[in-house]
Amino acid sequence: MTAPHPDTPSWPEAAQTPPPPTGIRAVDGNRAALGLLIIQNVVSALLIAVRVPLGTALLGSFAVVVAAAFLFFRPTVRALAADTRWRTPPSWGLALAAFVLAFLASRAFVLAYVTFFPSAADAVPQFLSSGPDVWALLLAAGILIPFAEEVAFRGLLMRGHERAAGFTVAALTSTFAFSLAHGVPASIAGILPLAYVLARLVQHSGSLWNSVIVHALNNTLAVGLGAFLLGKELGDPAQAAELLSNPALKLPLALGALLFGAVVMVVLHLWLTPKPDPQVRSAPGPWLSLAYVVIVLFGAVAVALTFPQVGLWVSDLRSALF
Numbered sequence: 001m002t003a004p005h006p007d008t009p010s011w012p013e014a015a016q017t018p019p020p021p022t023g024i025r026a027v028d029g030n031r032a033a034l035g036l037l038i039i040q041n042v043v044s045a046l047l048i049a050v051r052v053p054l055g056t057a058l059l060g061s062f063a064v065v066v067a068a069a070f071l072f073f074r075p076t077v078r079a080l081a082a083d084t085r086w087r088t089p090p091s092w093g094l095a096l097a098a099f100v101l102a103f104l105a106s107r108a109f110v111l112a113y114v115t116f117f118p119s120a121a122d123a124v125p126q127f128l129s130s131g132p133d134v135w136a137l138l139l140a141a142g143i144l145i146p147f148a149e150e151v152a153f154r155g156l157l158m159r160g161h162e163r164a165a166g167f168t169v170a171a172l173t174s175t176f177a178f179s180l181a182h183g184v185p186a187s188i189a190g191i192l193p194l195a196y197v198l199a200r201l202v203q204h205s206g207s208l209w210n211s212v213i214v215h216a217l218n219n220t221l222a223v224g225l226g227a228f229l230l231g232k233e234l235g236d237p238a239q240a241a242e243l244l245s246n247p248a249l250k251l252p253l254a255l256g257a258l259l260f261g262a263v264v265m266v267v268l269h270l271w272l273t274p275k276p277d278p279q280v281r282s283a284p285g286p287w288l289s290l291a292y293v294v295i296v297l298f299g300a301v302a303v304a305l306t307f308p309q310v311g312l313w314v315s316d317l318r319s320a321l322f
Contacts, residue, residue, distance in 0.1 A: 022079070022283075023079055023083065023159070023160075023163050023279050023282060023283065024076055024079045024080060024083070024156060024159045024160040024163065025160055025163070025164075025283065026160035026161050026163065026164040026165075026283075026285065026286070026287040026289065027160070027289045027291070028073075028075070028076045028079075028156075028160060029076065029156040029157045029158070029159060029160025029161065030157055030160065030287075030289045030291035030292040030295070031073070031076075031289070031291040032069070032073040032076045032077070032152065032156045032157075033152040033153055033156050033157040033177070033291070033295065034291040034292075034294055034295050035068065035072060035073060035291075036065050036068065036069060036073075036148065036151075036152045037152065037181055037295060037298070038298075039061070039064060039065050039068050040061050040062075040064075040065050040145075040148065041061075043060060043061040043064045043065075044057050044058055044060070044061035047060050047061065053133035053136070053137075054133065054137055055133040055134065055135070055136030055137030055138070055139070055140055055141070056133060056136050058136075058137065058140035058141055058144075058145060059136055059139065059140045059144070061140075061145075062140055062144040062145060062148055065148050066148070069151075073156075076156055077151075077156075080151065080155050080156060080159065083159065083279070084206060084277075084279075085155065085159065085202065085206060085207060085208045086155070086208055088205070088206050088207035088208075088209070089207065089209065090205075090207050090209035090210045090212075090213055091205055091207070091210060092213070094201075094204075094205055094210060095201070095210040095213040095214055095217075096213075096217075098197055098201050098210070098214055098268070098272065099213070099214040099217045099218065101197070101264050101267065101268055102193065102194050102197040102198075102214060102218070102268065103194075103217075103218060103221070104260075104261075104264055105193045105194075105197070105260075105261045105264040105265050105268070106190040106191070106193050106194045106218075106261075107190065108257040108258070108260045108261030108264070109189045109190055109192070109193055109257070109258070109261045110186060110189050110190035111253070111254075111257040112189070112253075112254045112255075112257040112258045112261065113185070113186055113189035113190075114186055115249075115250055115253050115254040115257065116250075116254050117185075117186075137223055138220060138223055138224065141219050141223050142216060142219045142220035142223050142224075143216050143219075143220065145219070146212060146215035146216045146218075146219050147212050147215075147216070149178070149215065150198070150208060150211050150212045150215055151208070153174050153177065153178045153195075154174060154198055154199060154202050154208060154211045155208050157173075157174050157177065157292075158170045158171070158173075158174035158199060158202070159279070160287070161173050161174065161287040162203075162277070162279060162280050162281075163279055163280065163281065163282050163283040164281075164283055164284060164285045164286065164287040165281070165284075165287045166280055166281050167203050167274040167280060169287060170199070170203075170287070171196060171199035171200055171203065172196075173287060173292070174195070174199050175192065175195040175196045175198075175199055176296070177292060177295045177296060177299075178191070178195045179191045179192045179195050179299075180295075180296055180298075180299030180300065180303070181295055181298060181299045181302075182299070182302075183298075183299050183301075183302025183303055183305075183306070184302070184303070184306055185303060185306060188303070193261065193265055194214075194215075194218060196265070196269075197214070197265075197268050197272070198211040198214060198215060199211075200268065200269065200272035200274070201214060201272055203272070203274035203275065203277075204271075204272040204273060204274060204275055205275065206275045206277065
């Protein structure tokens with residue numbers, strides 16, 4: 001019988017060695033993303049309902065989301081914290097270049113959609129505030145909420161899908177769920193290309209922080225521009241819709257915007273190729289779960305409620321019941 005090597009730990013000592021992190025399971029990532037999405041929307045809606053200013057309400061919802069993440073989804077959050085995606089620093093040049101191209105593609109698709117459907121401009125959410133709450137809104141909607149959403153969708157949900165089904169499936173499923181969760185067709189038209197770029201950027205760079213930077217820049221610019229237009233009394237989307245309804249401009253403008261956006265997206269897709277990663281397909285299996293279906297249904301219902309006929313039907317049903 002050969003003697004054990006002196007560097008080989010005994011069985012009790014080896015048994016006490018903690019196992020390496022196993023990563024995020026798809027079902028756990030779906031469940032965490034759904035839970036945080038619901039908490040964020042419910043808390044912010046309740047605070048706004050009791051007349052808390054928008055920026056302050058979003059700050060409150062972010063605080064509750066952070067507490068819920070550590071209280072209800074601690075193992076999944078810890079798995080993300082141990083992941084290389086979390087610990088790899090950002091590349092600011094890469095993030096800024098991706099942001100510029102993604103922003104152009106996103107706005108091109110929104111322009112095309114609003115040109116085809118001018119009335120859709122009225123349904124686009126306006127993140128507007130005034131007074132000191134503008135600074136709270138810039139902090140919450142511009143930085144903190146993008147951080148929380150990147151952790152939920154490109155961190156927890158997409159990482160689980162990558163381990164189960166690979167890069168392509170994960171990029172598409174996280175993009176679809178994130179976009180549909182915003183619930184307004186005109187918003188979805190702009191968020192779809194942005195979300196896909198965010199997914200590919202994380203996969204290309206190996207860092208979740210790059211998508212946080214791009215998302216924060218996009219939201220900060222949108223909120224800042226909204227505050228500027230509100231101050232200049234130019235923020236009425238109906239004015240833009242009236243300009244875009246010109247029959248002579250409608251088709252050329254829409255097709256030109258679609259073509260431009262599509263070309264930019266092709267360039268981004270070819271540029272942001274995924275970086276080899278040992279986590280990908282390390283736990284083959286289904287990525288679809290009830291939690292993911294609920295996220296999609298949540299968005300689908302919100303989209304349906306933006307259509308006038310559906311809104312009238314819901315109003316009639318509410319009157320009949322109450």
